[in-house]
């Protein structure tokens with residue numbers, strides 16, 4: 001009983017502190033992620049909203065910006081998210097940060113968007129900066145950095161855009177879903193707290 005109460009409090013606290021970042025993909029038809037990087041902590045959700053064309057959010061390493069990460073683990077990948085011209089519903093894909101110490105690197109796999117600078121970073125640092133990553137992408141250059149494996153540990157997991165915890169992948173949802181999901185999450189936490197407190 002005491003354990004469950006503590007658990008409920010911890011769950012509520014984690015929930016209250018977790019932030020959600022919304023990243024706009026292809027805003028105004030551009031080859032862009034907006035913002036280009038975020039600083040996130042464990043539990044934060046990074047939600048990508050695909051606004052145009054046919055882009056992806058694909059995890060790479062710092063050293064090889066335009067290639068999907070395969071080691072030390074398979075990178076996560078939204079897959080292609082086509083958006084018809086004039087669409088009013090936009091696909092959304094998100095995942096949760098589970099290690100804020102590891103910078104995470106992403107690009108669009110629709111050639112040649114990555115080489116044109118369509119890259120994104122989570123928690124870049126002084127040693128591995130977003131600008132260096134982007135320059136590397138543009139150059140299509142072979143890696144010069146040595147710390148590949150340390151920066152490339154798989155520290156994000158994919159989840160659907162709902163609180164039901166369905167398997168990884170892309171869950172098309174409309175533009176208003178962010179608010180709905182947050183509200184649902186809070187309600188779920190409140191419900192869990194209640195159950196645990198009993």
Ligand SMILES: *[C@@H]1O[C@H](CO)[C@@H](O)[C@H](O)[C@H]1NC(C)=O
Nearest residue numbers: 054055080081082083110111
């Ligand atoms: C999106 O791009 C991929 C890769 O180029 C392609 O295979 C797919 O057919 C495209 N989807 C649409 C709907 O254009």
Ligand SMILES: *[C@@H]1O[C@H](CO)[C@@H](O)[C@H](O)[C@H]1NC(C)=O
Nearest residue numbers: 099101102150151152153155
């Ligand atoms: C988090 O990432 C850092 C940097 O890559 C790594 O040293 C550390 O072991 C990771 N922690 C966990 C719990 O995976």
Ligand SMILES: [Cu+2]
Nearest residue numbers: 055108110113
């Ligand atoms: Cu793209």
